[in-house]
Amino acid sequence: MTFWLFIGIVAACLTMLGFIPQIIRMYRTKSVADISVVTLLQFTLGVTLWAAYGCSIRDPVVIGANIVSLATLVVALGLYFHYQRVHPPSGLSPA
Numbered sequence: 542m543t544f545w546l547f548i549g550i551v552a553a554c555l556t557m558l559g560f561i562p563q564i565i566r567m568y569r570t571k572s573v574a575d576i577s578v579v580t581l582l583q584f585t586l587g588v589t590l591w592a593a594y595g596c597s598i599r600d601p602v603v604i605g606a607n608i609v610s611l612a613t614l615v616v617a618l619g620l621y622f623h624y625q626r627v628h629p630p631s632g633l634s635p636a
Contacts (some may be wrong), residue, residue: 553606560613567620585614
């Protein structure tokens, strides 16, 4: 294994697992009050484009890392929209 391949794999692992702490926190607290949906959507678009790029250059590390990252972001977005609906932000009165 070359040095740069090792660096790529480590970087991919860090990226893939980056949103796991947020997912755990959302699940445990049942709250998304401190979560930015814009950030989640931005990262989702970014990793989708990286996965597409990885496919175009046929790089399994880029493809795999971004598909796993995309899966964690889909879970995070699912939790966000679920808990946003179940527990709407306080201070907002219904219309």
